[in-house]
Amino acid sequence: MSQVAKEPFVFAACVELRQALDQHAHDVRELVERLEAASDDSVFFHVHGYFLRHRPVTTAYGNDFARWIAVELADLALAERLAVVDPFKFESLAELREELVTIIRGQLRDAGPGRRVEFAHAFHFQQSRIVPVPLGPRATTLAEFRQGLAVADVSAIHHHMVEARARFGRRGGDFATWLRGALGLSALAEEIEHIDLYLTTPERVRGRLLGLVDHALETEEGGGSAGR
Amino acid sequence: MSAIDLYRAVAPPNAVDIILKLAERVQRRRFLHLTGGRLGGGPAEILRAAVPLLNELGVETNWEVTGGDGVYFAAVQALQAALQGAERVLTEERLEHYLALNQVTAKKLRLEADVVLAHDVQPASLVANRSDGRWVWRCHFDCSHPQHHAWSFFRRIGEQFDAAIFSLPAFAGRLAVPRYVIPPSIDALSEKNRDLGTHEVAAALQELRIERDKPLLVQVGPLTRDHDPLGAINVYRLVKRHHAVRLVLAGIGQDDHDGQEVLADVREAAQHDPDIVVLELPPEAQRQINALQRAATIVLQMSVREDFGLGAAEAMWKGKPVIGGASGGLSQLIIRDVTGYIVHSVEGAAFRARHLLNNPELIPRMGAAGREHVRRGFLLTRHLIDYLALMVHLGDEGSGAPVPVSAPRA
Numbered sequence: 281m282s283q284v285a286k287e288p289f290v291f292a293a294c295v296e297l298r299q300a301l302d303q304h305a306h307d308v309r310e311l312v313e314r315l316e317a318a319s320d321d322s323v324f325f326h327v328h329g330y331f332l333r334h335r336p337v338t339t340a341y342g343n344d345f346a347r348w349i350a351v352e353l354a355d356l357a358l359a360e361r362l363a364v365v366d367p368f369k370f371e372s373l374a375e376l377r378e379e380l381v382t383i384i385r386g387q388l389r390d391a392g393p394g395r396r397v398e399f400a401h402a403f404h405f406q407q408s409r410i411v412p413v414p415l416g417p418r419a420t421t422l423a424e425f426r427q428g429l430a431v432a433d434v435s436a437i438h439h440h441m442v443e444a445r446a447r448f449g450r451r452g453g454d455f456a457t458w459l460r461g462a463l464g465l466s467a468l469a470e471e472i473e474h475i476d477l478y479l480t481t482p483e484r485v486r487g488r489l490l491g492l493v494d495h496a497l498e499t500e501e502g503g504g505s506a507g508r
Numbered sequence: 509m510s511a512i513d514l515y516r517a518v519a520p521p522n523a524v525d526i527i528l529k530l531a532e533r534v535q536r537r538r539f540l541h542l543t544g545g546r547l548g549g550g551p552a553e554i555l556r557a558a559v560p561l562l563n564e565l566g567v568e569t570n571w572e573v574t575g576g577d578g579v580y581f582a583a584v585q586a587l588q589a590a591l592q593g594a595e596r597v598l599t600e601e602r603l604e605h606y607l608a609l610n611q612v613t614a615k616k617l618r619l620e621a622d623v624v625l626a627h628d629v630q631p632a633s634l635v636a637n638r639s640d641g642r643w644v645w646r647c648h649f650d651c652s653h654p655q656h657h658a659w660s661f662f663r664r665i666g667e668q669f670d671a672a673i674f675s676l677p678a679f680a681g682r683l684a685v686p687r688y689v690i691p692p693s694i695d696a697l698s699e700k701n702r703d704l705g706t707h708e709v710a711a712a713l714q715e716l717r718i719e720r721d722k723p724l725l726v727q728v729g730p731l732t733r734d735h736d737p738l739g740a741i742n743v744y745r746l747v748k749r750h751h752a753v754r755l756v757l758a759g760i761g762q763d764d765h766d767g768q769e770v771l772a773d774v775r776e777a778a779q780h781d782p783d784i785v786v787l788e789l790p791p792e793a794q795r796q797i798n799a800l801q802r803a804a805t806i807v808l809q810m811s812v813r814e815d816f817g818l819g820a821a822e823a824m825w826k827g828k829p830v831i832g833g834a835s836g837g838l839s840q841l842i843i844r845d846v847t848g849y850i851v852h853s854v855e856g857a858a859f860r861a862r863h864l865l866n867n868p869e870l871i872p873r874m875g876a877a878g879r880e881h882v883r884r885g886f887l888l889t890r891h892l893i894d895y896l897a898l899m900v901h902l903g904d905e906g907s908g909a910p911v912p913v914s915a916p917r918a
Contacts, residue, residue, distance in 0.1 A: 293522065293529075295893055295894070295897035297688055297898060297901055298688065298689040299686055299687060300680040300687045301677075399653070400834070402678070404677035404678050409901055411897040411900050411901055413526050413897075414529070415522065415525055433525075434521075
């Protein structure tokens with residue numbers, strides 16, 4: 281028999297309210313100087329937020345910094361080095377920022393600041409404020425969770441998997457935390473925690489999640505060994 | 509079916525549900541828009557669609573306009589142009605007149621609301637008369653490089669607001685208040701953008717006397733130097749050496765000397781080439797513009813200066829690849845090699861047009877990608893989500909509005 285949670289899971293979409301900052305970079309030297317001083321919110325916006333905004337119709341650069349360096353400065357080597365930084369491997373945004381700064385500083389030391397662009401093509405630092413929208417549906421069982429996951433707004437995947445982990449310090453992400461805590465599905469939770477969020481899209485992550493949940497439902501009808 | 513539900517057919521999945529959910533959180537809050545007029549395109553075009561929808565959603569939304577005499581309008585026009593970076597003579601007397609007339613207007617208007625959005629320059633100084641609520645300056649133009657004297661005057665107005673909204677981060681002026689980024693949008697259900705049947709398109713083109721025996725290059729926009737219709741003619745001339753095409757330039761001429769000069773040059777070029785069609789359309793010719801964009805093979809947007817460039821979004825919504833200049837918001841709208849091309853010269857635009865005409869299978873592919881790009885980022889539904897989310901966010905921040913300061917002096 282399926283486990284029923286006392287606390288339901290409510291799928292929440294999110295709206296990203298973007299804010300312009302008074303920090304602009306026209307070349308790599310300015311970029312690294314501004315990045316060193318940038319807030320955690322701004323680092324999150326330009327690195328993790330790329331996951332929400334990126335559509336698979338364009339080339340994937342991994343984050344806004346790499347994209348700008350490739351497209352506007354045409355420094356493909358540096359863009360590649362920044363693109364392979366997996367933001368989900370870092371414990372904090374400060375550590376992530378330090379890694380990005382170290383890579384750019386290394387390039388500056390070896391090759392100088394390179395090309396400089398005019399304001400219209402500059403890198404404009406931003407940050408965002410997230411407004412959660414608890415659209416639902418609500419789930420108290422794994423089967424209901426599966427139904428909700430299938431129809432939830434794509435921004436909900438970002439909110440519960442990325443925002444929760446990287447911005448709000450809920451390290452396991454909301455899905456895994458609830459499945460473990462409310463339904464006792466530790467094995468499934470662990471598998472979800474290991475989903476690679478890097479260089480993919482929220483829709484693909486939804487697909488991976490559904491695959492894992494379906495497997496758990498099939499094997500134990502949602503309440504068996506996956507929870508042990 | 510309510511009006512907002514009609515947008516389910518065009519908006520991304522869940523967008524209307526997000527709107528409904530956000531609207532629940534700001535039910536019966538008062539939302540006031542202040543503009544310089546109700547007619548024309550730009551902010552007024554969006555508000556004509558958004559205000560009734562917001563009211564239907566339970567957000568008490570009003571729209572007030574400001575006005576004045578000839579000196580007032582001249583001052584507003586000069587101030588806005590100077591904020592956009594153009595050299596203008598701004599006399600203290602005229603600026604005082606602008607402030608004084610807005611003071612008079614303020615006494616006539618009901619300015620009480622939970623959130624007040626003052627659009628662009630004309631109604632901005634009404635902020636000096638704020639009472640309660642949160643006041644936000646909604647700037648639709650690029651004021652990142654204003655004339656110094658204009659900015660030192662306007663900054664004292666701008667900083668009386670609680671926040672500002674710009675269409676792009678690159679457009680944001682330096683203000684010591686939170687500056688949000690909300691791009692403009694198009695209404696997919698308006699007469700200019702709604703789906704048209706093949707017969708409707710054919711009838712509109714017949715009405716406009718445009719033959720469809722050749723691929724059409726179409727540029728829609730004001731016949732001014734900023735939108736470079738002469739550049740579009742030169743693109744056409746280069747393309748014509750290799751492909752039998754027809755160019756349609758559709759827009760509104762300007763009354764000023766510069767505008768008349770451009771129009772004369774455009775007419776002169778068209779006089780000697782029957783495949784250049786120049787259409788001076790009235791603002792209400794929405795269905796004709798819709799049909800023209802739908803009949804286009806490729807849409808050109810050769811602007812050298814744009815506020816945002818929503819004409820490109822309209823064309824992309826109709827499934828057309830767009831070749832555009834690197835100005836305003838075009839670089840946000842056009843995804844290079846995916847929905848069209850950003851070009852830096854007439855030759856570059858001609859090269860891309862030839863490339864598309866030589867590889868016609870790219871045209872519907874780019875068009876479809878463009879439509880999806882607009883669906884996700886540039887439809888009215890996204891704009892409503894942003895406005896409602898901003899209302900929620902400003903409400904959550906608390907209603908402790910800063911103490912109003914006196915009207916700035918030039």
